[in-house]
Amino acid sequence: MNAPSYWNCISGTHDVILLPERKKETFAEELTSGGDRLVTVPPLSSQLSPNDMLWRLYSALQQCRNLLEHAIGREEGVGNDRNRTEYESQKKTVRDRLGHLLESTRLLLADGAGTAAFTPDPNNTEIDGPVNGSPFALKLWIYRIFNELEHWTLAASKTLKALHPDGAAPKERRTRGRARGRRTRR
């Protein structure tokens, strides 16, 4: 749960795997973090059409990216690692890979980014992080963001692999014919 460890990612094109290093934070393994989900997207199910599934993934990843930017903006509150250069490099890698995953998912969508994605519940005050300035609350919040990021990137990776068993990333959007806004928010 150390801030720099959030960016220790190993990623293929569709395999973004974030490696939590809880031991760096000397955080008991058997403990779990509570709290509601920070990413609010209806659950994935096998009943969904591929496009609907992709759409939910895309929405979740977008929320993850927003949360990530929030976390980066507030990470100073929990201290910095001494190796600033390596830390920044890891951070950039996570950002880039998440962006690549988002773009890959978007290209697979039938109507691209034309339809509004799912957005978090506006009543969810946890999106912006703790307001009391508690370092521990900030750590826990960033850790929860990390869990969301891990969950949704893995879900996206699996889904994209299932849709493209050959593992090739789509180069361009396959269908552009559908009108914008046709898909309504669910």
Add this chain to the structure above:
Amino acid sequence: CRQGSAVVSRLAPPQQVRLDADKETQTLSVTWEDGHASTFDVEILRTELMEMVLNETVGVTEDQSTGKHQWNWTSPVPLECTSLSVKVRSRDGQDVSEWSSQQILPGLDLPDNTDSQMYPEGKTVPVGSNMTFCCIVEEGQQFGSLWYKDTLVKENMLSRRTYATTMTNQGPSNPSGTNVVCSNEKKMIIAGAVVFVGYPPLPSDLVCETHDLISVDCQWSKGRDTYLFGMTRQTYYTLNGRNCPKARNSNMRCGLEQWDGNWTLVARNLLGEFRLTDAAELGHRVRPVAPVNLTTPEVYSWNASVGWLWKDKVKSLNGCLSGHQTYTGYGLNTVVLKDLQPDEKYSVKVRCGSQKNFWKWGEWSLPLSFQTKMDRPVAPDIWLWMDSDNLGRVLWKPLTKSESHGQISGYEVILWSPEENSQQTLTLPRSVYSLPINVTDRGSKVTVTARNPAGVSLPANIVIPRYLPDAEDTAISKVAFNGSGFPLSWVAHANASCGYVVDWYNTSCTQDCNVEWIKVAADNTNTMVQSGNFLAGVRYKFSLYACSSESTVLLERWHGYMQELVPSRTVPRLSPNQEGADVQLTWDQIPLEHQRGFILGYTVYLTNASHLTLLANITDPQLTNHTVRNLVLGSYKFTVKAYTAAGEDGGATVSISLEPYTYWLIMEILVALGTMTCLLIVITIAFTGFSFSIFTILWKTMPGTGLICVCFQGTLDVKPSPHSMVHIVEDSVWDSSKEALVTVPEEDEEGTGDEAADTDEPASLRYYNQVVEEGSSSQRRPHASDSSASSTGSMDSGHTDVTYTGIQTSACYRPQMQSASCPEEPQTGPEEHLQPPVGSFGGYQPQCSWKQDSPEADGDGLDQTCLGSPTSVTSSQFLLPYDTSEEGKEYPSSASTWFHNLLTGKP
């Protein structure tokens, strides 16, 4: 707990008791009025469980301005953890007042504050601190456990919802702080806190200097790690009150625009601050900036000038360093670089320091590259190598870069002939470093010059010696390599006016040898010969010459190896030579190129399977033979190894079987007899009619066998036949101690003759064992007056003694008409025979000595008519049949029977 007196106190209880909490510092401030005392009892309880926290008598004076008493108490437990009840009473000795009304400092575990919480949160404390953390469990949840880092710690219950733990002597935190976590019974994190444990700053070594004589640049060491990071916890520095925002991580420096002379650095973090001071005069702390705009206005072959510019006031400084040379001067901005090499690329950079009150060298300037001009080369180092009296080679060494002073374009060789007063000039390309010359004009001079674009070198001269000493006449001694070279020393020579020359080459080289040489000054009588071309296992010959203006004189010679190795091949032409019971081994010396070390000697082994038994160690390397004595019959393998200081070679092996062989000898005899028979038939036919008288004469002359004269064409190589072998065995009838010949099946005889030298194959059987000593030849064995005895004896060829130690193939074999007498008890062989004779079989009788059978034979010139015969090398005895049983039989019948038996194979 002090109880109040039952007596009514004259002291009034404190009034207006008030509690103020500083939760950050966990300090509780208690104020009251109307105490009229200076000593008070204070009692603090945890409100909910009514546990005593403090009951203490304290001295508190009244604040005259406010008329209040104030007492501060620092709680070890965060004040948020649970509610505290405080009451105070006045004390005057044993007299105490009534307790004041109880005041409660509410904690955050009150029911209206339902959330889970943990305290203190985000606190920064020094390493070694003791801290108490408390967890307030959410209303309705059940406490589980407390964790410090990843360690489960023991908790104390402070209230219904509050649990606390105390950590002592805390160690430094990691960059994001130490986590203290509270979980519910489901091990879900319900609250937590972070504590940052570190050190206050402790910088050191503050030093301020100027680079431009105006501003100041201060540097210091960061010192001990504070373990505190982040915007709020990191260390901040100020220099003379001004912030140093760039002083972060390992870059501990801060600058000011003006020189103050005194500087104070303050390092500060949440745990404290540390001050460093420094003071100096401007002129004592000058570390100039780097010069700029380096130029080389003048560049020559051996020197160049370099100039530069200064920024601002620095130009007034003294002293600068350029490259690795130091130049000084007021406002120095140009120097001349000396001792450069022609046609060489240089890179120069400049830095400067204050000559007066030198402090530190300034920064280096950017480097400037330039190349010096070329100059004419130096004279080549030449040498004359005489391949023969009239054929020699002029050699010169390639010029190194520091000698050529530019690209060499070629060489010029001039052959001067003073007698003919002529000269011959040859121009050679730069890749040629030798010139063969035909020296017919002794005393002539050779001049070599090198040329490059800048000019021609000075000439290098050498005079062809008028007299070439025979190198073989000069003693040669060994010289050992000492790890770095061959150390040579000699006695000073009077004519070495221009020094000495030592040349060397591979001794094994016979043509176009690579000759190297060094020149030694005249006042030196020793040198160390070093070369990167020396190879291990190669013998080098070193020759020392005295050099004079007239000629060179060979003084001394050495040879040696950089590293001796074992010989690369075995001794050549190893061959055994049987001499009775002895075997003489002979071999040739290993060729020089294969010796790879000084041959120190030879070792001779008897080889038995893979086991080698040392027979002799020959320490004279010139001795190339060895006689193994007193061998019994049988097959032997001998291995001869040459050895150097590095060890022995692989060894040459030769085999020999000490078993006489008769098959071929018999065949030769048969052929001879057959030929003679044919000849007699022809003569008979030819002269039947008119030459009967001659035949009769001949018959009378050579009764019995007639003329038996055999010519052995070529070598009589008495090899074991493919089917039989002749063994020398003891003749038990004649003499049990004698050895006789017996025919046995042969085992293996592929190896023959010369081939046997280097192989393990059995050598050819070429020699017969010598059984009869020379002395016995004087004693004739009793025999019949004619040759019939021999003939008769030959019928029993199984009992024939052998007296040969060798067979001279070019000698005549002439059957003896009358056997020579041999001793009944011939001298035995060497006493130390290892094995007894195989047995008593028939064999050949030794012809103890040659005796002319008749004057006719001699007079008829039978020696001349005989073409050849196998002859004992040592005794010149002939093989003759030996009659062991009967004597005096008629010779013709005996001879014919014996001959017939031989042909039919009967014994």
